[in-house]
Amino acid sequence: MKNYKLAVVGATGVVGQKMIEVLQEKNLPISEYVFFASKRSAGKTLRFGNDVYVVKELTNDSLKDNFDFALFSAGGDTSLKYAPIAVEHGCIVIDNSSAFRMDNTVPLVVPEVNPDDIKWHTGIIANPNCSTIQAVCALKPLNDAFGIKRIVYSTYQAVSGAGSKGIHDLENGIQNYIEDDDTTTYYLEKFKYPIFNNCLPHIDKFLENGYTKEEEKMINETRKILGKPNLAITATTVRVPVFNCHCESINIEFEKSFEIEKVLDILKNAPGIIVQDSSKDEIYAIPTTVTGHDEVFVSRIRRDFSVNNGLNLWVVADNIRKGAASNAVQILEKLL
Secondary structure, eight states, X not given: OOOEEEEEETTTSHHHHHHHHHHHHXXXXXXXXXXXXXXXXXXXXXXXXXXXXXXXXXXXXXXXXOOSEEEEOSOHHHHHHHHHHHHHTTOEEEEOSSTTTTOTTSOBOOTTTOGGGGGGOSSEEEOOOHHHHHHHHHHHHHHHHHOEEEEEEEEEEOGGGGHHHHHHHHHHHHHXXXXXXXXXXOOOSSOSSOXXXXXXSOOSOBOTTSOBHHHHHHHHHHHHHHTOTTOEEEEEEEEOSOSSOEEEEEEEEESSOOOHHHHHHHHHTSTTEEEOOBTTTXXXXXXXXXXXXXXXXXXXXEEETTSTTEEEEEEEEOTTIIIIIHHHHHHHHHHO
16 A cells, blocks of 8 residues: 655644644554645644644645645635646645636546546645535435526524634634623724624625625535535625634525425434434534534425425534535545
8 A cells, every 4th residue: 555645735734733633533554744834834833643733834845745635625826826836746636725616627527426536636725614614515416316596695603613723713702702892992903893792794805786795606616616606695694703614594495396204314424414403303504513623414304395306404513523524535535
């Protein structure tokens, strides 16, 4: 069995640290790990198994050193600059940023959904947006069975999706409340408005058409992954005061008729899906129980009686694991 050399770029960030955690759990046939970050974070130490590693500064020469694979989670600008350098020197890059997702020459992959797309990569494979990953895991088997005509996304996304600064904004808001500070504002690192005790219908930048980039990502990435470029989709994405796990209300209109029993059977047998749904016993997926899992949890499965062939789903997943780190490592596993 060949042993491989792996680089992790952005190793000190929220997703980078989770990548390292998942890699330790997987115990893959990798003989050498090298961890990179910005100049600001270089020199920090990371524990991996029984070893301690010093994080190196990412430079133009860093990825020229015979790496087989690189996991990138350091932002789009970093990926655009350094991923081509890695590929030029024989490395396969799995990129967690949005830099290459809509590039027609780059596969956008969720291993439970479209693993065969990995085969046509030319050096870079893109990890989809966290909210898209969990949605398409539930949508793909239903699309295969009934043909999706239209999707309405409404998301409730955790602050961990905004990185460490988003987490700090929620923590600071909680502390402000505990201390009974009657000031309505406090220092915000990430958001324009306090996220504690609030919902912000604004993730990423606003576009001229009134949508946000996050909403556009969900729309375009879903079309690409499902191979349906003209699929009717609309989305509203909201940041909520939850530390981890994204929740999504997904309304689907199918081309074909269906029975709820068949939908349940399909989802229960779909890869990477856990159905957790009992209205009688008030059982459904929630962030506090889904955190730490790589599976996508589906609940509140019910017919939408307002349209022909309509269905509602509640979908919850750990956005840092399945929505980012674990999905990237799963792609890596397919390449080994």
